Amino acid sequence: MSTKVKSPKDSFTIMNELVLPNDTNTLNNLMGGRLLHWMDIAAAISAQKHCNRIVVTASVDNVSFKQPIKLGDVITIEAKVTRSFNTSVEVRLDVWAENIPSGSRVKSNEAYYTFVAVDQSGRTIPVPELKPETEEEIELFAGALRRRQLRLILSGKMLPNDAIELKALFLRSKQ
Helix, strand or coil, X not given: CEXXXXXXXXXXXXXXXECCHHHXXXXXXXXXXXXXXXXXXXXXXXXXXXXXXXXXXXXXXXXXXXXXXXXXXXXXXXXXXXEECCCEEEEEEEEEEEECCCCEEXXXXXXXXXXXXXXXXXXXXXXXXXXXXXXXXXXXXXXXXXXXXXXXXXXXXXXXXXXHHHHHHHHHHHC
Protein backbone atom coordinates (compact mmCIF):
# COMPACT_ATOMS: atom_id res chain seq x y z
CA MET A 1 0.00 0.00 0.00
CA SER A 2 1.02 3.57 -0.54
CA THR A 3 2.35 5.42 2.49
CA LYS A 4 -0.05 8.34 2.13
CA VAL A 5 -3.12 8.08 4.34
CA LYS A 6 -6.32 9.84 3.31
CA SER A 7 -9.69 10.41 4.95
CA PRO A 8 -13.09 9.82 3.33
CA LYS A 9 -13.68 13.58 3.08
CA ASP A 10 -10.72 13.82 0.67
CA SER A 11 -12.71 11.82 -1.88
CA PHE A 12 -16.13 13.39 -1.25
CA THR A 13 -17.80 14.26 -4.56
CA ILE A 14 -21.15 15.85 -5.33
CA MET A 15 -22.52 15.62 -8.87
CA ASN A 16 -25.76 17.21 -10.05
CA GLU A 17 -27.77 16.37 -13.16
CA LEU A 18 -31.04 17.71 -14.52
CA VAL A 19 -33.39 15.01 -15.84
CA LEU A 20 -34.17 16.00 -19.42
CA PRO A 21 -36.57 14.38 -21.92
CA ASN A 22 -33.75 12.35 -23.52
CA ASP A 23 -33.03 10.77 -20.09
CA THR A 24 -36.55 9.42 -19.57
CA ASN A 25 -38.72 6.50 -20.61
CA THR A 26 -42.27 6.72 -21.98
CA LEU A 27 -43.63 7.31 -18.46
CA ASN A 28 -41.40 10.40 -18.08
CA ASN A 29 -39.30 8.59 -15.44
CA LEU A 30 -35.52 8.62 -15.48
CA MET A 31 -34.18 5.49 -17.20
CA GLY A 32 -32.28 3.26 -14.76
CA GLY A 33 -29.35 2.85 -17.13
CA ARG A 34 -28.88 6.61 -17.35
CA LEU A 35 -28.79 6.87 -13.55
CA LEU A 36 -26.28 4.00 -13.33
CA HIS A 37 -24.12 5.84 -15.88
CA TRP A 38 -24.18 9.04 -13.80
CA MET A 39 -23.48 7.07 -10.62
CA ASP A 40 -20.48 5.39 -12.28
CA ILE A 41 -19.06 8.78 -13.24
CA ALA A 42 -19.52 10.26 -9.73
CA ALA A 43 -18.04 7.15 -8.11
CA ALA A 44 -15.07 7.15 -10.50
CA ILE A 45 -14.33 10.80 -9.71
CA SER A 46 -14.41 9.99 -5.99
CA ALA A 47 -12.12 6.97 -6.44
CA GLN A 48 -9.71 8.98 -8.58
CA LYS A 49 -9.55 11.71 -5.91
CA HIS A 50 -8.54 9.06 -3.37
CA CYS A 51 -6.07 7.20 -5.60
CA ASN A 52 -4.70 10.11 -7.64
CA ARG A 53 -4.73 7.59 -10.46
CA ILE A 54 -6.84 6.28 -13.30
CA VAL A 55 -9.42 3.84 -11.95
CA VAL A 56 -11.60 1.25 -13.64
CA THR A 57 -14.95 -0.08 -12.42
CA ALA A 58 -14.56 -3.57 -10.96
CA SER A 59 -18.06 -4.13 -9.57
CA VAL A 60 -21.40 -2.54 -8.85
CA ASP A 61 -23.43 -3.84 -5.93
CA ASN A 62 -27.17 -4.30 -6.03
CA VAL A 63 -28.89 -1.05 -6.91
CA SER A 64 -32.59 -0.87 -6.11
CA PHE A 65 -34.82 2.02 -7.04
CA LYS A 66 -36.80 3.28 -4.06
CA GLN A 67 -38.55 6.16 -5.78
CA PRO A 68 -39.14 6.96 -9.46
CA ILE A 69 -37.24 10.03 -10.60
CA LYS A 70 -39.30 12.31 -12.80
CA LEU A 71 -38.62 14.50 -15.82
CA GLY A 72 -37.39 17.89 -14.56
CA ASP A 73 -36.06 16.56 -11.25
CA VAL A 74 -32.54 17.51 -10.18
CA ILE A 75 -30.42 14.53 -9.22
CA THR A 76 -27.72 14.92 -6.60
CA ILE A 77 -25.22 12.08 -6.33
CA GLU A 78 -22.92 12.08 -3.30
CA ALA A 79 -19.96 9.72 -3.39
CA LYS A 80 -17.02 8.98 -1.11
CA VAL A 81 -14.52 6.20 -0.57
CA THR A 82 -15.45 3.97 2.38
CA ARG A 83 -12.40 1.69 2.38
CA SER A 84 -9.26 0.98 0.43
CA PHE A 85 -7.69 -2.43 -0.06
CA ASN A 86 -4.41 -3.23 -1.84
CA THR A 87 -5.25 -1.96 -5.32
CA SER A 88 -8.97 -1.25 -5.01
CA VAL A 89 -11.38 1.09 -3.26
CA GLU A 90 -15.04 0.81 -2.33
CA VAL A 91 -17.15 3.92 -2.98
CA ARG A 92 -20.54 4.58 -1.35
CA LEU A 93 -23.11 6.54 -3.32
CA ASP A 94 -26.29 8.25 -2.13
CA VAL A 95 -28.70 9.55 -4.76
CA TRP A 96 -31.26 12.26 -4.07
CA ALA A 97 -34.05 13.46 -6.37
CA GLU A 98 -35.29 17.00 -5.92
CA ASN A 99 -38.31 18.64 -7.47
CA ILE A 100 -37.35 22.28 -7.19
CA PRO A 101 -40.80 23.84 -7.84
CA SER A 102 -42.44 21.76 -5.10
CA GLY A 103 -39.41 21.81 -2.78
CA SER A 104 -39.53 18.03 -2.28
CA ARG A 105 -36.30 16.04 -1.91
CA VAL A 106 -36.27 12.24 -1.60
CA LYS A 107 -33.54 9.62 -1.41
CA SER A 108 -33.83 7.53 -4.51
CA ASN A 109 -30.90 5.12 -4.35
CA GLU A 110 -27.77 4.06 -2.56
CA ALA A 111 -25.08 1.73 -3.83
CA TYR A 112 -21.49 0.62 -3.55
CA TYR A 113 -19.11 0.61 -6.50
CA THR A 114 -15.63 -0.92 -6.45
CA PHE A 115 -12.76 0.49 -8.49
CA VAL A 116 -9.26 -0.75 -9.19
CA ALA A 117 -6.39 1.71 -9.65
CA VAL A 118 -4.24 1.15 -12.73
CA ASP A 119 -1.11 2.64 -14.24
CA GLN A 120 -0.77 3.89 -17.84
CA SER A 121 -0.24 0.30 -19.04
CA GLY A 122 -3.40 -0.94 -17.32
CA ARG A 123 -1.56 -2.81 -14.54
CA THR A 124 -3.00 -2.61 -11.04
CA ILE A 125 -1.15 -0.40 -8.59
CA PRO A 126 -1.34 0.14 -4.81
CA VAL A 127 -3.78 2.74 -3.47
CA PRO A 128 -3.47 5.04 -0.43
CA GLU A 129 -4.73 3.81 2.92
CA LEU A 130 -8.07 5.20 4.15
CA LYS A 131 -8.50 6.35 7.74
CA PRO A 132 -12.16 6.87 8.72
CA GLU A 133 -12.83 9.75 11.11
CA THR A 134 -16.53 9.98 11.96
CA GLU A 135 -18.71 7.31 13.57
CA GLU A 136 -20.54 6.75 10.25
CA GLU A 137 -17.24 6.46 8.35
CA ILE A 138 -15.94 3.90 10.87
CA GLU A 139 -19.15 1.86 10.48
CA LEU A 140 -18.95 1.96 6.65
CA PHE A 141 -15.24 1.06 6.82
CA ALA A 142 -15.95 -2.02 8.97
CA GLY A 143 -18.84 -3.14 6.78
CA ALA A 144 -16.71 -2.81 3.63
CA LEU A 145 -14.76 -5.96 4.49
CA ARG A 146 -17.98 -8.01 4.70
CA ARG A 147 -19.33 -6.47 1.48
CA ARG A 148 -16.02 -7.27 -0.24
CA GLN A 149 -16.15 -10.88 0.89
CA LEU A 150 -19.72 -11.19 -0.39
CA ARG A 151 -18.67 -9.72 -3.77
CA LEU A 152 -15.79 -12.20 -3.98
CA ILE A 153 -18.06 -15.16 -3.15
CA LEU A 154 -20.67 -14.08 -5.71
CA SER A 155 -18.00 -13.69 -8.41
CA GLY A 156 -16.52 -17.11 -7.63
CA LYS A 157 -13.21 -15.65 -6.39
CA MET A 158 -13.68 -16.76 -2.76
CA LEU A 159 -15.12 -19.85 -1.15
CA PRO A 160 -17.89 -19.18 1.39
CA ASN A 161 -15.90 -20.98 4.11
CA ASP A 162 -13.05 -18.49 3.64
CA ALA A 163 -15.27 -15.47 4.30
CA ILE A 164 -14.33 -15.09 7.97
CA GLU A 165 -15.82 -11.60 8.48
CA LEU A 166 -19.05 -12.53 6.74
CA LYS A 167 -19.46 -15.79 8.68
CA ALA A 168 -18.85 -13.96 11.97
CA LEU A 169 -21.83 -11.72 11.20
CA PHE A 170 -24.15 -14.74 11.04
CA LEU A 171 -22.58 -16.56 13.99
CA ARG A 172 -22.99 -13.48 16.24
CA SER A 173 -26.66 -13.14 15.34
CA LYS A 174 -27.43 -16.71 16.49
CA GLN A 175 -26.18 -16.08 20.03
